[in-house]
Amino acid sequence: MAFRGPKVWLWRWRRNPLKRRADAVESWVLLAAWVLTVLCGVLAGLATARTVEQGMARERVEWRPVVALLSEQAPGTADPRSGTSSTSEYVWAQVRWSARDGSPHTGQARVRPGSGVGTPVTVWTDPQGRLVTRPATPSEARTRATLVGGLAGLCAASVPFVAGRALRSRLECNRIDNWGYEWARFGPLWGGRTTG
Template identity: 45%
Template sequence: MARTHGAEVRRVRLWRWRRNPLRRRSDLIEAWVLLAVLVLALSAAVFAGLTAAGAVDGALAERRDRTRTVAAVLIEDAAHTTPASVSENGDGGVWAPVRWTAPDGTHRTGRAEVEPSDRAGTAVTVWTDPQGRLVSRPPEGAEARFQSVMAGATIGAATAGAGLLGAQFVRSRLQRRRLEEWEAEWRLVEPAWRKRMTG
């Protein structure tokens, strides 16, 4: 424990809730306000996080429902694609031109991710929307769960942070008010104290 001039300094926990002559009314108000804000911030964070995770999960499920797999054919060798066509997800795939048949029977072409060793004429699977346009593969399984959890955690943390910032604002206002009260009391006490010290 820290010592000051030979005296032991002891930190009193939860002093704002304990009766003591130094506790002011504003100290007790601050303690209750901070406790209420903390509980509300944590509750709101959990609620917002679960809501966001559910919304993302629902959006991904809807996206999966609206997406269908279609058989496509690689138009040219994947090895002929330019370096700029290399996939960014790090799985070693490349983007190459493919052809597929849309639901209305028309032939469409576009670029899809394929293996670098695939040759022209290779059958590949692509994902399309209801109009037959190419779309990215919708997240499933662990990837979808990860996106939902990350969205929930991010929104929950942001909500909790906003609540705690609000608590800090309230605390600073209470501190300012307390300092103003102390200053007003000192103006009343200081003349008598000065008179006693100089007299």
């Protein structure tokens, strides 16, 4: 087991007559890798979160609820006593609606089982009249933006982190090779020179 002395802060940048050029290079590589890791992670995370939140805010402004009518009988049966479906799940059925410009559209929407032809259903559409999901509320948008931004930040931060680790590993291999070379060169000179 190797002896480890007390931990000294910033030891990589202190003056030391035994410190080689490779040690100095390694210290700056580590510093640059950590700074780039933090910067890339934070900047990518914030930019992604802002973009996601702005996109969802735009959806809340542009997407509109439209009343569509069932164009076919919905599968399943409804409970006639309560007016609700016999199961709590919705089913897919064909609906039709008119876009803002008056053009007719059809598509699949989730409806209560057993709903009849002509039953009104609220669907959400984009400016072109295509079916979309209900837009996220501001709090849902913040949560999604935070999660996506955090994931993007971690992915972006991993690039300089892994590159720094790979470069440090390469420097370590070079340092060990140099030690071997120096030992092979000077080790034999020490043999038989002990006094006793």
